[in-house]
Amino acid sequence: MEKKTQQIPAGTSWLGQNWLLLLTGFLVGAAALVLNLLGNPGNMGFCIACFERDIAGALGLHSAAPVQYFRPEIVGIVLGSLLMALARKEFRGKGGSAPALRFGLGALVMIGALVFLGCPLRMVIRIGGGDLNAVVGLVGFIAGILVGLVFLKKGFNLGRAYRQSPLEGLAFPGALLLMFLLCVTGLCGLFRSSEAGPGSLRAPWYAAILAGLLVGALAQRSRFCMVGGVRDAVMFKEFGLISAFGTVIVTVLLGNLLLRKFTGFSFEGQPVAHSDGLWNFLGMSVVGWGSVLLGGCPLRQLVLAGEGNSDSAVTVLGMIFGAALSHNFKLASSGDGSTPNGHMAVIIALVILLAVSLVMSFARGKEGKK
Amino acid sequence: MIDATGYSCPTPVLMVQKEVKAKAPKTLEVLVDNRCAVENVTRFARNSGYAVRVEEREEDFLLTLER
Structure with missing residues (x-):
């Protein structure tokens, strides 16, 4: 049996512990800017929820014509994480921690994100672009x-989760890679592709996959x-992750x-955004609550899926399912505002989150033994 | 000893935090099965004044916290 022992003294050097996180935050922000310059939609250089929604559209899971495109960024993040995990011998097939609940929570997170119009990542990118609606979203998120x-404290x-075969861990990254290869070899005609709207605004595929690979590898x-940023700051008084967020x-x-793209802070006239404050707040509340129960934001789920975590792969599939529901049943907002169906969905999501939180905190029942 | 194998973060850190708050032990052994948990538990332990010894086993990592 291989045995390696490492001794780590008490005490800390903050920068020593967190420089990599700060570098990742910088790279994510830079990638969003560059991809936006190269063609991605406004304040949406890099958005996990939006891009998964576009993939749902590309696969024909919903038929909202403006948001259909097989986004290479998503493939890049998962594969970047996979390669980094393999290089660092961290890749492991594992899963089996409440997959159906995770699928459902993933769907709820996506529904909330599409009422707000963006995942946590796009939220901060929108704030950096001067969109004050996203500040309202941030308050709801927190x-x-x-x-x-x-x-969590209760x-x-x-x-x-349990150890699974490497193939279980590779299934999701492999499926994404296969679909991506079908795309770049010209067989993408299979998939739907927007001719107008956000789905038609896109950086070249090679830039998109490269940015995804870099972000995925560094985030892994x-x-x-x-x-995790807000969570660790509140629970453990650790500020590394939240500094990366900043x-x-x-x-x-x-x-x-x-x-010279910055035109000041305002609520009105922001790209792919609306000003229904209450629903921006509540939509992001669903995202924050759901994600903290899932143990990570939508980006983190992609990274974990790349490490071989099939629970996270199932969560991503749940998010794609949630995107399909959102656009098939008019739950998703648009630049014109949120929808009555969206309001109802957010309220139902909050009730479900409360029920899941209560049951899994106080009445979990017996689980299988190791 | 705390067995946090199978759990993803932040659960392992929460388990350690609970033990440290309740009993403030001089030494504490924690078993985890992923690098992320090793890093997070180690960070929490160091910030709480513990030195940490990480022993890599075949599948798992045994962390020994001491102060």
Whole structure:
């Protein structure tokens, strides 16, 4: 049996522990700016929820014509994480921690994100672009996380995962790679593709996959997560992750200023955004609460899926399913505002989150033994 | 000893935090099965004044916290 022992003294050097996180935050912000310059939609250089929604559209799971495109960024993140995990011998097939619940929570997170119009990552990119609606979203996001943390402190968890075969861990990254290869070899005609609207605005595929690979690899290495930032700051008084969160905002803001794209902070006239404050707040509350129960933001789920975690792969599939529901049943907002169906869905999502939180904190029942 | 194998973060850190708050032990052994948990538990332990010894086993990591 191989035995390696490492001795780590007490005490800390903050920068020594967190420089990689700050670098990841900078790179994520820079990637968003560059991809935006190369053609991705406004304040949407890099958005996990939006891109998964576009993939759902490309696969014909919904028929909203403006948001259909097989986004290479998503493939890049998962494969970047996979390659980094393989290089660092961290790749492991594992899963079996409440997959059906995770699928459902993933769907709820996506529904909330599409009422707000963006995942946590796009939220900070929107703030850096001067969109004050996203600040309202941020307040809701933090509120949702804080509610989730109450249950985490009471003992909430989704149960343990188990070792699975490497093939189980490779199934999801492999499927993404296969579909991506079908795309770049010209067989993408199979998939739907927007001719107008956000889905038609796209950076060249090679730039998109490269940015995804870089972000995925660095995020795997640094454990970058938008939800973990607030969580760790509140629960453990650790500020590394939340500093990375801030770094994204600062990078995007400075980048927009340098590129003379910044037109000041305002609520109105923001790209792919609306000003229904209450629903921006509640939509992101669902995202924050759901993500903290899932143990990570949508980006983190992609990275974990790349490491061989099939629970996270199932969560991503749940998010894609949630995107399909959102656009098939008019739950998703648009630049014109949120929808009555969206309001109803957010309220139902909050009730489900409360029920899941209560049951998995206080009445989990017996789980299988090791 | 805390067995946190199978759990993903933040659960392992929460388990350690609970034990440290309740009993403030001089030494504490924690078993985890992924690098992320090793890093997070180690960071929490160091910030709480513990030195950490990480022993890599075949599938798992045994962390020994001491102060």
